[in-house]
Amino acid sequence: MQLAIDTSTDTASVALVKDNEILAELTWRCGQNHTTTLLPNLDALLRQTGTGIQAVEAIIVAKGPGSYNGLRVGISAAKGLALSLGVPLVGINTLAAAAYPHAATGLPVCPILSAGRGEISTALYQMKDGDLRQILAEEITTMETLCPRLEAETVFCGELTPPVIEYLREHLKQKAIIAAPSARLRRAGPLAELGLKQIAAGKLDDPATLHPSYLRRPNITKPRKNNITMGR
Secondary structure, three states, rough: EEEEEEOOEEEEEEEEOOOOOOEEEEEEEOOOOHHHHHHHHHHHHHHHHHHHHHOOOEEEOOOOOOHHHHHHHHHHHHHHHHHHHOOOOEEEEEHHHHHHHHHOOOOOOOEEEEEEEEEEEEEEEEOOOOOOEEEEEEEEEEEEHHHHHOOEEEEEEEOOOHHHHHHHHHHHHHEEEEEOOHHOOOOOOHHHHHHHHHHHHOOEEEEOOOOOOOOOOOOOOOOOOOOOOOOO
């Protein structure tokens, strides 16, 4: 049995996987309360399935990009569990986990997460030969910079606020395929599936060296000028 933990944003999620099937999953809106909500919800998931934590054979965790507090809490919990249980640990890119549920379309998938100050964390992925491939590297950028680089029909997912959706439709027209709100909900299930692939390939992380990926510029960096807000 494997446990997946995603606390990258203000929506958190945990999932238990057994025999490559999602046994149970719990997703909740935590805001900035990752510290106080993660362990109680993990305990609730275990009790709901009648599972003891000792049954977990691997830990899969979203490693970012995302919020500083959220990633710190999730990765710290994942490391602690992996070390105490003596089980493997796998870190998965948060943007890849967001893109994965939409990759079966065969189209490029562009996940978008808020990076604050009017900027976004993003990358571009596409399913090729059964594997999720990154075709544009993850970065912090703006909508104004991103859109001109996308020439093909593209699926957009992640934190798509109304201003972002409006901008995509105005500038990309029919090339922008907007994932439905229900399909954009952050879930630990896709994270678990990607983690299982890495475990099968023997690509494990060392708890001592796994660190969050913030993609954030130093605080002294001035925000780029833009007119798009990630606010809801």
